[in-house]
Amino acid sequence: MTDARQARDMKDTLTVLNYLQERHPFCSDPSLRSISTGVHAHPSVNVDKAKAVGNTILVSMDGQTTAEYTFKKRDQAITMSTKSSVKIDGEAVQMDLQLLFQRLTIAAKASQDLASVFKYELCSHPSALFDISLLLRQPQKPVLADAIWALHTPDLLGVTGHVQYVLDGGALVQRIPWTRGSTYKDICKLYSEYVTRKYGEAVVVFDGYQGTSTKDMTHRRRAGGRVGATVTMDEYMPVTMNKDEFLANNTNKQQFINMLSGHLQKKNCQTYHAPGDADLLIVQKAVESATTTNTVLIGDDTDLLILLIYHANLKSHNLFFTPEPKKSTKKPRVWNIKAVKQQLGPSVCTHILFIHAIAGCDTTSRVYGIGKGAPLKKFTTSSEFREQATVFDTQSASTAEVVSAGENALLCLYNGKPGEGLDSLRHKRFCEKVATSTSHVQPQSLPPTSAAAKYHSLRVYYQVQQWKEP
Incomplete structure (x- = not known):
């Protein structure tokens, strides 16, 4: 074992020991609780008896065929992360507390002021464009190749x-x-x-x-x-x-x-x-x-x-x-590039760099929830999207023009209305998701903020212009 690895192992060991010393896991209190938050488990939580729960399920399967047996949710081990329940007319109803909070938020009288909140990220980083490690979301580049291949007639001669x-x-x-x-x-x-x-x-x-x-x-x-x-x-x-x-x-x-x-x-x-x-x-x-x-x-x-x-x-x-x-x-x-260009047509080929970069490449982020094939499809069906693409193809475009075109292009990809604005669309989508979802809404599932889209658009423009270099 190298000295560097020994030092790293010792550092990790001390980190664990310090964590446990601050939270006193070995005390006389026999209750089941989270040592990180101090929250006590509900009496129905039995995950600490998971082996006994599993054995009970196995016993109930004796003498039955796989077609006859049905797993029942009430028989499974209950963890602390299981959705909390409330009693309605004596019946326990499972409830996601964060979803409940989100629904109460949009139902409150002050909800008309809620729209202004959505110009902020609602978390520590632009989650629609960056992952939790603060790296750009990894692109799914082969998906675009698959979409183009589906439109391409393979060269049988090769x-x-x-x-x-x-x-x-x-x-x-x-x-x-x-x-x-x-x-x-x-x-x-x-x-x-x-x-x-x-x-x-x-x-x-x-x-x-x-x-x-x-x-x-x-x-x-x-x-x-x-x-x-x-x-x-x-x-x-x-x-x-x-x-x-x-x-x-x-x-x-x-x-x-x-x-x-x-x-x-x-x-x-x-x-x-x-x-x-x-x-x-x-x-x-x-x-x-x-x-x-x-x-x-x-x-x-x-x-x-x-x-x-x-x-x-x-x-x-x-x-x-x-x-x-x-x-x-x-x-x-085997791609015959001349045949691909002819089948895609001059308009798509002229703007293919923008189509690739807007949804994510090695230097621009993948936009959460937008597939790589979506910009190609949108380009063929939306004149609004094609109009924004021309801005990114223009060498002399100003920063304001790029930012505006980028936001409008993302609005098209999210099927928003022209001129609606990403922040307004975020509020609208949040309300729609909260009203229909069975779990709370994660920030990354919403469109990016206008502020985050600004820098995404500038990265896309910079990359397109680099690729266009003669």
Whole structure:
């Protein structure tokens, strides 16, 4: 066990001991209660006798078939978190106390003043856009790809003949397992042999990890809290760290990419390095290659698909996008980008960057309750939504124009009325949910506030303009 782990375990142990010392769990009071809040359990709570409750249920099942037996709610163990009950005409009725409070709130005489409250978050962070860890809500990018695929007629011929391959270097680095004890030169040799065996003299484009990037929050999420120690490496040094831990350190990752790039160049592969996120550069190299020969971009990221749809030239050679084949995938999707553009139509392709970013990508938050396919569908059915999309496509749009267009676009996605305003819609949806729901309303289930939508809109605009870069 390392010294760092021992220190962490000791810190955790002391935290638990301090918590218990403050709350005195081992006292003479035999009642069942929560040591964190001090609230005593109702006499009906029997979760401490869960084993006896379970045995009773098992006994009641004896001699019955599965079709005959019905589990009854009254037989289950009752926890302190079970909804409280009130007696009406001698009958116990289960009640969610928070829901009861919310219903009394909207029924009170002062409820006409309640609307003004909904311009605030009602919690410590913008929960419709950020999760509890204060990271942007993780996007569901493959859903948009699925929605586009449903509109796309697959190219039955697929990729044929001689093609130039362009590879996403970030996905390539993650693809091959490392053997502990091998040297870094051995690892680079594995990569270069893999690339040349499958893709010949490919073009490989790598992300950059020096300085800040709009994708830093996504990198933090993917690292899962791991931060490996910095390694001063050379080719003949043996690998002693876990691959994921090594690559969680940006300095290590940049050093390895630089070393791998040199090995690939010796195999006549072309390598390019973006200063930050490489998605746009990858697509630019693929589009550039397609001007002279049929080209295949190998990648797994939906961002690459969206950028290809936007930037591809219909007058060029064939341009395909396909993921790296996996053993678990019987038949990977092969996207003929020119055919996709023709089937989506010029209007959708012109605004596909906004359609992707407004509902969440690696640099903008997923909007809680709005699926990735919703903006694509809304764009085809709503002239109001299409009007807002044009603002994000305009390079000279002012901040006020972007903020207004972003709020109106979100109103469309939530099926609000034009000019209603997100704060008013939040109040309206709260009242609707409280009146019909069987449990209390969570803040994230409401539309974002106008204040939160402002910064979401600015992030979307910034990302769209970055992706549009010629």
